[in-house]
Amino acid sequence: MDNLLSLQNVSWKRDGRDILSEINWEMKKGENWGILGLNGSGKTSLLNIITAYEFPSSGEISVLGYSFGESYLPDLRKEIGFVSSSLSRFSHIIEYETIEEIIVSGKFASFGLYEQVHQEDWEKADELIGRFRLESLKGKPYKQLSQGERRRVLIARSLMNDPKLLILDEPCSGLDILSREQVLELTKEIVNRPCQFVYVTHHIEELVEDVTHVLSIKDGKIVAAGPKHEVVRDDILTETFKLPVHVRWEDGRPWLSVEKKVHA
Structure with a gap:
C-alpha cells in the first residue's frame, strides 16, 4: 500500500455552504505531512473526513486501504491515533487516573478503563512511559x-x-515555549515506529525536521501541497495566511515574520 491517504475531488457542504472544495491530496508511505x-x-473538517467522522458530499476517499462507501469504517478508526488540545474536554473523567491508566486506556480508545487489562498491556504502557521520558510522573493523577x-x-x-497513522491536531496549542519544544521533540519517537503522522497547525515553526511534506489550505481549497521546502x-x-509574510530557515526549520506595509 503506497498511498496511506487518497482524496480525489472531495467536496463537503454544510447547511448549503461550501466547507471543502475539490480537494485532491495523496499521502504516500514514508511521508509525514503538516x-x-x-x-x-477547513483544517478540522479535513481531519473529520480523514477519520471518517464526516462524509464528503462528493469525491472518492481511501484511508489506510479503506475505501469510503465500501469498507467498514469503525475498523479504520482503530488504526488511527488522534491527539488534540480539544481532548481536554475529557479531563473531568480522568482527573484522578494515573498516567499509567490513561496510557493503557488508549488500547480501548476510551477515556476511563472499562475492560480487562492484561499484564502485557501494563508492560507496554511502561515501555511508552520510558520512551516518552515520563518516569517521574508515574503514579501521579x-x-x-x-x-x-x-x-x-x-x-x-x-x-x-x-x-x-497518527493525527496531531494543534498539539502545542496553549503551551509555553518549553512545553512546546518538548512536545515537538516527541515526533522523533513517533517516526521511529511503524507509524506516520499528519501535523495540523497555523504556526510554521512547528514544522520540524520530521515533517517531510506540507499542505496549505485557504477557505476550504488547497493552495499548495508537496515537499516542505517547495510549499x-x-x-x-502570503496567500494562505492572507497577509504579506516572509519565511526564513534555521537548521532546517521555518520561521515566519509579517512584512511591514510601506506607506506612501
Whole structure:
C-alpha cells in the first residue's frame, strides 16, 4: 500500500455552504505531512473526513486501504491515533487516573478503563512511559500534571494501539515555549515506529525536521501541497495566511515574520 491517504475531488457542504472544495491530496508511505491554514480554513473538517467522522458530499476517499462507501469504517478508526488540545474536554473523567491508566486506556480508545487489562498491556504502557521520558510522573493523577505533561501523556496514549497513522491536531496549542519544544521533540519517537503522522497547525515553526511534506489550505481549497521546502515559501504562505509574510530557515526549520506595509 503506497498511498496511506487518497482524496480525489472531495467536496463537503454544510447547511448549503461550501466547507471543502475539490480537494485532491495523496499521502504516500514514508511521508509525514503538516497541514497549514488559518482558523476556519477547513483544517478540522479535513481531519473529520480523514477519520471518517464526516462524509464528503462528493469525491472518492481511501484511508489506510479503506475505501469510503465500501469498507467498514469503525475498523479504520482503530488504526488511527488522534491527539488534540480539544481532548481536554475529557479531563473531568480522568482527573484522578494515573498516567499509567490513561496510557493503557488508549488500547480501548476510551477515556476511563472499562475492560480487562492484561499484564502485557501494563508492560507496554511502561515501555511508552520510558520512551516518552515520563518516569517521574508515574503514579501521579492527571489533575496534577502541567499542560505540557498532559499533552505528552496523550501522545503516548495514542500509540498504545500501534496506529498506522497518527493525527496531531494543534498539539502545542496553549503551551509555553518549553512545553512546546518538548512536545515537538516527541515526533522523533513517533517516526521511529511503524507509524506516520499528519501535523495540523497555523504556526510554521512547528514544522520540524520530521515533517517531510506540507499542505496549505485557504477557505476550504488547497493552495499548495508537496515537499516542505517547495510549499513553505513567501508567496504560498502570503496567500494562505492572507497577509504579506516572509519565511526564513534555521537548521532546517521555518520561521515566519509579517512584512511591514510601506506607506506612501
